[in-house]
Amino acid sequence: MRYGCFAMMYTLSLIAAPLPITFVGNEKIASSELYGVLGLRKPYAIEVWEDQPRIEPIALSQSVSALNSFYRSKGFYHARVTSEVSEEKIVVTIVENNPILVGDIQINSPLDIASAISLHTEELFDQEAFSQTKSSIKKRYADAGYCNANFNTKAWVDIETDRAYLLFEATPGEQCRFGKIAVESTPNIDGNLTASMLRFEEGDPYSVEAIRLSYEALYAQEGISRVVINDNERIGNEVPISLIIEETDRPIRFTAGLGYSSDQGIAAQMGLKHRNFLGDLKTLGLDFRYSQIKQEAVGSFGYPLRNRGLFGVDLGYKNEMFDGYKTESTYQKLTAKYQDTPASAMMGFLLDQVKTYQSNDIEAFPNSKLSIVSPIGELNYDTRDKRLEPTKGYWLNANVMGSLYTPQVSDATYFKTLLSAAYITSIDEHVFGAKLKWGTLRIYDGEVPSSYRFYAGGMNSNRAYAYRDLGPKNSDGNPIGFSSLIEGSLEYRFPIYEEFRGVLFTDMTYASEKIIPDYAKDGYLGVGVGLRYVTPIGPVAVDFGIDPEDTAQYAIHFRIGELF
Numbered sequence: 001m002r003y004g005c006f007a008m009m010y011t012l013s014l015i016a017a018p019l020p021i022t023f024v025g026n027e028k029i030a031s032s033e034l035y036g037v038l039g040l041r042k043p044y045a046i047e048v049w050e051d052q053p054r055i056e057p058i059a060l061s062q063s064v065s066a067l068n069s070f071y072r073s074k075g076f077y078h079a080r081v082t083s084e085v086s087e088e089k090i091v092v093t094i095v096e097n098n099p100i101l102v103g104d105i106q107i108n109s110p111l112d113i114a115s116a117i118s119l120h121t122e123e124l125f126d127q128e129a130f131s132q133t134k135s136s137i138k139k140r141y142a143d144a145g146y147c148n149a150n151f152n153t154k155a156w157v158d159i160e161t162d163r164a165y166l167l168f169e170a171t172p173g174e175q176c177r178f179g180k181i182a183v184e185s186t187p188n189i190d191g192n193l194t195a196s197m198l199r200f201e202e203g204d205p206y207s208v209e210a211i212r213l214s215y216e217a218l219y220a221q222e223g224i225s226r227v228v229i230n231d232n233e234r235i236g237n238e239v240p241i242s243l244i245i246e247e248t249d250r251p252i253r254f255t256a257g258l259g260y261s262s263d264q265g266i267a268a269q270m271g272l273k274h275r276n277f278l279g280d281l282k283t284l285g286l287d288f289r290y291s292q293i294k295q296e297a298v299g300s301f302g303y304p305l306r307n308r309g310l311f312g313v314d315l316g317y318k319n320e321m322f323d324g325y326k327t328e329s330t331y332q333k334l335t336a337k338y339q340d341t342p343a344s345a346m347m348g349f350l351l352d353q354v355k356t357y358q359s360n361d362i363e364a365f366p367n368s369k370l371s372i373v374s375p376i377g378e379l380n381y382d383t384r385d386k387r388l389e390p391t392k393g394y395w396l397n398a399n400v401m402g403s404l405y406t407p408q409v410s411d412a413t414y415f416k417t418l419l420s421a422a423y424i425t426s427i428d429e430h431v432f433g434a435k436l437k438w439g440t441l442r443i444y445d446g447e448v449p450s451s452y453r454f455y456a457g458g459m460n461s462n463r464a465y466a467y468r469d470l471g472p473k474n475s476d477g478n479p480i481g482f483s484s485l486i487e488g489s490l491e492y493r494f495p496i497y498e499e500f501r502g503v504l505f506t507d508m509t510y511a512s513e514k515i516i517p518d519y520a521k522d523g524y525l526g527v528g529v530g531l532r533y534v535t536p537i538g539p540v541a542v543d544f545g546i547d548p549e550d551t552a553q554y555a556i557h558f559r560i561g562e563l564f
Contacts, residue, residue: 018054019085025094029074030498034092037070038063057085067092075100075124077159100125103163109137109170116140117168125164130155137168142208147176147231147239176206179240186247188279194218194245196306198229199341206231206239213341220339221304222283223247223276251276262557263458263467265292280304294320310337312348320451323468324478325365327451328355335376346378350401354449361474365450372448373410376401384424388538388561391431394423395564405445412446422564431493435564439485440515453481454511456524459557461487462507463545464526466555471511471524482511489563493532503530505563507545525549532562 021038023031035042035053043050055063064081071079071094078097083090102121107113116136118129134153141149152169178200183191199213211229218227230242255271273285283302289295298316305311314333320326335348352372359365377400384393402415422435439454457465457479473479491505507526510517517523528545538561547553 018056019088019090020052021055021090021092022052023092023094026096028076028096028099029071032498034067034070037066055090057090060085060090064092067094071096073127075126075164077157077162098162100157100159100162100164103158103161103165105166105168107168109168110172111140111144111146111170113137113140113168113170119166125155125157127155130166133168137170139208141170141172142206144172145175145177145205145207146172147206148173148234148237174237176234176237176239178202178204178206178210179235179238181241181243183243183245185243185245188276189223189245189247190280191243191245193280193304193306194221194224195243197221197304197308198241198243216341217308217339218245221281222253222273223251223281225249247276259560261459261559262555263460263559264294267291277301292321294318308339310339311335312337322365322451322455322478324361324474324476325359325367325450326357327449328357329353329449329451333376342381342383344378344380346376348376350374350376352449354451356449356451360476361478364474364478364480366447368447368449370411370447370449371409372403372412372414373406374401374403389534390424390433390562390564391426392424394421396421410446412448413444414442414446414448414452415444416441416452424564429495431491433489433491433493433562433564435487435489437485437487441483442515443483450481453483454485455479455481456485456487456509456511457555459541459543459559460563462509462524462526463505463528463543463557464507464547464553464555465524465545469555470509483513484511484515484517486510486517491563493562496531499534501532501534501539503532503541503543504528505530505543505545538562 023034026034032042038055040053040055042053060083064083067081068079071081076096076099080095080097081092083092102119102123102125105117105119105121117133118136119126119133134151138149138151150171150173152167154167156165179202181195181198181202183195185191185194197217199217200207200210204210211231214229215227218224224245225248226246228244231239233240251274253273253275255269257269259267261267268290269288271285271287273283275283277284281304283300285300287298287300296316296318298314301313303311312335316331318329318331330353332351333348335346337346338344352374354372355369356365357367359367379398380396382395384390384395397420399418400416403410403412405411405413418437418439420435420437422433424431424433426432441453455468456462457470458467462470468479471479471482488508489505491503493501493503496502505528509524510519510522512518512522525547526545527548528543530541530543532539532541541559541562543557545555
């Protein structure tokens with residue numbers, strides 16, 4: 001009897017103990033997706049310290065049922081999922097069989113909704129894609145102002161012929177407009193201020209996209225913890241809005257981080273910020289940044305204005321190492337910014353007191369202490385779908401600054417511009433990108449710090465060269481920089497396996513002392529390959545670039561995020 005109880009307890013312990021689970025036979029659906037169905041996460045390849053995902057054998061029957069349902073939702077109505085348990089692991093075997101394909105799609109809609117339909121004939125009938133298509137069609141009508149549209153969407157599945165037949169119908173109704181906006185806010189935040197940050201006003205055409213952008217704009221205010229934009233009520237063709245704002249109950253935030261890049265080397269950051277200083281979303285912060293070539297401390301104050309404005313003050317100190325010299329800068333910056341989506345504009349003043357020291361070439365990098373007072377301006381327009389790993393969209397950016405020589409105030413009359421643009425598009429998982437940059441620096445009187453010149457080379461420039469290492473050099477082998485710079489990049493990003501992506505790129509740089517470089521003499525070409533490993537914080541990027549005209553010139557770069 002004693003041994004029988006022991007055997008039973010041992011058997012129960014095996015049943016209860018979680019075991020590693022693996023999948024075999026799944027050809028069309030990745031194992032990482034199947035783990036996700038079971039609420040598990042497959043570790044990334046670099047997470048060698050993580051164990052194989054495990055489940056309890058007692059929950060296996062429910063897990064197999066969930067996998068069968070998942071395969072059905074993906075169009076595999078005839079798939080069979082079975083499991084086998086041993087003392088060491090659980091093996092789930094999948095026989096996918098023939099899937100259901102889309103046979104025909106009928107569309108009856110006054111608005112053009114073809115591009116909103118993600119399913120196509122002779123492709124897998126994916127129930128999730130079908131549901132997303134219904135949502136996309138409703139959004140298309142809502143964005144066009146039809147908040148009371150009626151929809152009829154159906155899918156007929158014939159398991160004998162393995163075909164699905166789809167119908168999408170829509171009746172628009174009357175166009176709608178935003179009605180009165182009522183605000184409910186916590187005491188330390190002015191409701192009229194937050195209402196002015198909305199991306200719509202009373203009387204504007206109703207748009208779901210405008211509501212989405214309003215959520216983004218309000219959550220961008222760090223002192224806000226919760227936003228509700230209620231648009232459920234209808235008064236004929238009018239949509240009243242109820243806006244609810246709650247402030248964060250922990251306004252003081254501490255941040256810290258470590259990183260590494262081939263440009264800056266080891267880097268660290270630490271910051272302290274009050275996100276609702278004296279109420280109404282004003283911010284007060286102190287930030288410290290360290291890298292092997294730059295150290296910086298910045299104190300900042302932000303004052304939100306009505307109608308999407310922001311007044312800012314920055315006080316900072318920066319010490320930076322260049323090849324051949326060092327700089328020490330104490331600066332004060334006042335800015336007024338208009339924030340919108342996808343556009344923003346900024347104007348302000350920069351008082352920059354720069355000391356150039358430890359120069360090993362006085363003629364190229366004169367030791368000096370200069371004071372530069374510059375009006376500054378920036379325009380930005382960004383439609384990218386994601387910042388760290390964009391797959392479509394474009395952005396435009398223009399930066400200008402300059403000053404007039406004035407004794408005791410500013411030591412130079414100069415004008416500096418930097419114009420940048422990029423375009424990204426994709427076909428399935430294949431991404432194509434192009435970027436162009438043009439910068440000029442003109443000095444008419446006095447002198448500016450050597451650090452104001454343009455430098456090229458590095459992970460965000462021409463990748464055949466190390467950071468700031470491109471172009472003519474002095475007798476000590478240090479780059480002297482440029483007064484004008486034109487750079488362009490072309491990239492092709494493609495999938496390799498699961499989280500791994502590959503990249504082919506071409507970088508071209510034209511740089512000289514002229515406003516327009518001599519394209520026959522001042523060009524530097526870089527070509528190369530790269531590898532991306534996708535992580536939750538963005539892709540880890542490694543790029544290898546080489547100058548095909550000088551194969552001894554090459555460089556390797558590391559960073560987080562895409563180039564553009």
